[in-house]
Amino acid sequence: MTQTKPETRVDRRRFLSLAGLAGAGAAAGVRPAAAEATPDPDIVNIPEWTQALGAGVNNHPYGIPSPFEKDVVRREVTWLTASSESSVSFTPLYALDGIITPNGLCFVRHHGGEAEIDPARHRFMIHGMVDKPLVFTMEDIKRMPGRTNRVYFLECAANSGMEWRGAQLNGCQYTHGMIHNVVYTGVPLRAFLEAAGVKPQGKWVLAEGADASAMTRSIPLEKAMDDCLVAWAMNGEALRPEQGYPLRLVVPGWEGNMWIKWLRRIEVGDQPWGQREETSKYTDLLADGRSRRFTFIMDAKSVVTSPSPQAPLRAKGPNVVSGIAWSGRGTITRVDVTLDGGRNWTTARIEGPALPRAMTRFYLDVDWNGEEMLLQSRAMDDTGYVQPTKAELRAVRGENSIYHNNGIQTWLVRSNGEAENVEVS
């Protein structure tokens, strides 16, 4: 695990240079900390939670967030889809910090509703071009040698897909919320393939789910033997039903649709199967009318999560620009932030673990004088890939691609702190 060096003190020069937007006299409008004329009643009066006893230890046998956080929930964009069984809900990125997404807030994409499966009746089959087709129970799977824990982001290929033709949705929950990042517990898929014995002709695998869409995707054998996991736990507990309980496939760095939920079958073959989700969907229609297929890797991308339309700035003066970056090709090595729409950039600090194919947190401490800002972030990974602007992406791909929009996002932060989704020249 690569742990980035924690930065314990604010780089004063960098802090001041950002304040340069305001000039040295940025104090105007900043609420002085010592200006209260009367004593704060929340200090001088005894509140009820200090006087009366609170609830007992098992008030919620499975804990839930504070009622004051009730708005931090997944949300739908109902006009997007015909039914909620084949639809998507979005992660409230604007309210989250660190790198791990809480299980109950991980975005959900179903194609045939949420399957509810008794783990005692779940089976996992390996067959096709193998020496010995095998069936495993959940108990078998949890007895397999080689159990591992890995942190990976899962991003839907259609994340930001509504933004190809211009700024549409006000909030990073909607523009970027088809992503989550958790620690998976499972066994490498390779172990099951080796147990069955892949025949030399085997070049692809088909992964299938047990839900009402019987979701299927073809995956190159090379990837299946490399870093794919057969996982039963996320963030230390059993997979949530909406994330594929009791078993899902983990396909690090590749588009979320391939991470088959309710995984029940792996077939080995010598060519791809041309399934619906790899032909009519999840292919990238370009401006010339032709389409790219097998665009599995999710390229480097980032977004400022705060401030953002759902998380406006509340005060002038010191503020923290916070965001996330990730790359399906490897590890995030650098994130730059601009306050002026891309004219000048400052390297943000990456804080916390920066792991391969995992969400990475960045911060930039700023002193804001209330002038309008055009905020953007730009991610770079260890292959040297630099997150492109939307204009650069459109120049290559046109506007009809739907999938794989990893262009740089702009938030206009107005002088009242409100933020809006915009695009800039």
Next chain:
Amino acid sequence: MSRSARVGAIAGALLLALAGTAAADAVKLGRPALPEEIKAWDIDVRPDGLGLPEGKGSVAQGEELFQNQCAMCHGEFGEGVGRWPVLAGGQGTLKSERPEKTIGSFWPDTSTIFDYVHRAMPFGAAQTLQPDEVYAIVAYLLYLNDVVPDDYVLSKENFPKVALPNQANFYDDDRETTEKAFWNANPCMKDCKPKVEITSHARVLDVTPDAGKQGDKPAGAVE
């Protein structure tokens, strides 16, 4: 047992133990899958026709099935009801501002229609259609997309001969060559452009779900 045979047996046991750490086989996990079990789950159909069951169905039979079981979402002629998927039409729209991606205008492989209808349709009653019924529905969908005539009977035998019009227009991911410019060791940091103008506002489109109702109205709060 001779000394050398004993050494050999010990070495053999050691090798087995080492192998046992790597493969499930050695720890006896899982059991052989029975042919009936594989047959029950292995319903996928490949573009070359591998996996197609025995059977056949006509456009006329397909039309009746489609009107009864599919048209409520996809429309009588595959035109789509509301936001449900459009299945026919759209030819010549792929380069336009609003491409209509249907079986006839976009899908590369006929096998995908069979596979998908068989595994996941009708929506909410998946895997209830018999192979002959699936052949018939696929035949009707091909007819709606002007791929086969109205008297066509689709079968396992003639299936691989039916090609979709847009098949040649798919190619493998080439981002690492066509988007090579996105790999750049030294992106611009200072004075990267002379001026910046806002070219597009989300507010103009006003398609964001009602934030007020969700209790997180994005109002600014700076005094």
